[in-house]
Amino acid sequence: MPQPKPGLSPPTAPPQRYLLRSLGHADVIVDGTSVVWPARSAEELLWYLHAHPQGRYRHDILAGLWGLDDTPATANRFRVALHRLRATLGRPDAVLEERGRYSLHPELHASSDTHALHTALDSSRQSSGPRQQEELLRQALASADGEYLPHLQGEWVEAARTQHRAAVVEGHLTLSTLHCAARECPLAALALVRAAEADPLIGEDHHQRLMVCLTMTRDKYAAIEHYRRYRHYLAAEVGDTPMQDTVDLAERLKADERPCIHSPYVPAGKVLAQQELVQKAPAGK
CATH class of the missing domain: 1.10.10.10 (Winged helix-like DNA-binding domain superfamily/Winged helix DNA-binding domain)
Structure with missing residues (x-):
């Protein structure tokens, strides 16, 4: 040798x-x-x-x-x-x-994907500009594909699973808010859909926002279909019903209202009331 x-x-x-x-x-x-x-x-x-x-x-x-x-x-x-x-x-x-x-x-x-997820989320929280924050969130969510350790069982893995799922939901909801502020309605709706897919119990205010976004980007039928699926999920999985605010919103959408704060169809005098409906509704049970 x-x-x-x-x-x-x-x-x-x-x-x-x-x-x-x-x-x-x-x-x-x-x-x-x-x-x-x-x-x-x-x-x-x-x-x-x-x-x-x-x-x-x-x-x-x-x-x-x-x-x-x-x-x-x-x-x-x-x-x-x-x-x-x-x-x-x-x-x-x-x-x-x-x-x-x-x-x-x-x-x-x-070297783990969850470390990449949380690192990018932490960086996005400290970002100074919306576009930089959006890019960091996209990097974070690119690492978040699927449930945490789906092949394992136990209280310890369920606790970690809940933590990582919450981080993914936070990323999608923040991304939706950024797109909404930039009036990028289809992207805002898509981010809300992905948040609801990750956790159907994200909060009823977010389901209300999604109903409004679907009305603006697709049509009232898509919004009502989402409402019906959400109502069925609550009944089957939680034994509960939607809040009255959500029921009222569904009826308004059926009547062809478009209660989006960025919609040109909204009279200026109703903007404050719609902000309270779409953005400040109480969290779901």
């Missing part, structure tokens, strides 16, 4: 590239290849630590992830899962331990 020349360091292997996909179809990709997990416990440990970037103690992991007490037998199970996780990802520091607290390496956490 050839030896390196005196004074020269031996060549080092290029760093591995990681991509953690947690939204939609979950996958862990190392240098372009999906990893094959030797045991489900190793994969579960990865995603549990991913959902808790601040780290967790061993007894919290055993209880929260597998419903186990911290005993010698379960501690060994944890050590085996940890070893398999590190070996599968090809780096001993994939999981860090400090004073008994275990956390995913920051580089691995930063």
Whole structure:
């Protein structure tokens, strides 16, 4: 085997590239290849630590992830899962331990789609201009395709799922507001549709806004159809009915009213009342 020349360091292997996909179809990709997990416990440990970037103690992991007490037998199970996780990802520091607290390496956490989502959302909140904010929101939502870890169950994953879903909804609603202010009605309506798809219980005021947007961009029939689907969802999933404001709005739309604050058909004297209807209606139950 050839030896390196005196004074020269031996060549080092290029760093591995990681991509953690947690939204939609979950996958862990190392240098372009999906990893094959030797045991489900190793994969579960990865995603549990991913959902808790601040780290967790061993007894919290055993209880929260597998419903186990911290005993010698379960501690060994944890050590085996940890070893398999590190070996599968090809780096001993994939999981860090400090004073008994275990956390995913920051580089691995930063390689995930949810990290990209929240980073872009944070940047958009600090943006000074609407167009820059819009671009940042588009970047954030481009990373948000599907439910968080749909193949896993448990209270811990449901809590994380709710958090990430709320972030996606926030992005779509903010994007809709930006498009509405710029009078880009079709884009405003599309963002509202996507917010409602991500979480039908986004708040009844947003469903009212969507009904108005559909009236302006399509026709009253599209708005009434959305109202009927929303009413059916409330009855079937929540056991509730729409607020009276929403019922009244549906009747107004049926009567060919176009209560949009940006519509040329709205008399100037009614703008304030319509702002209260479309933008300040109480949140849905």
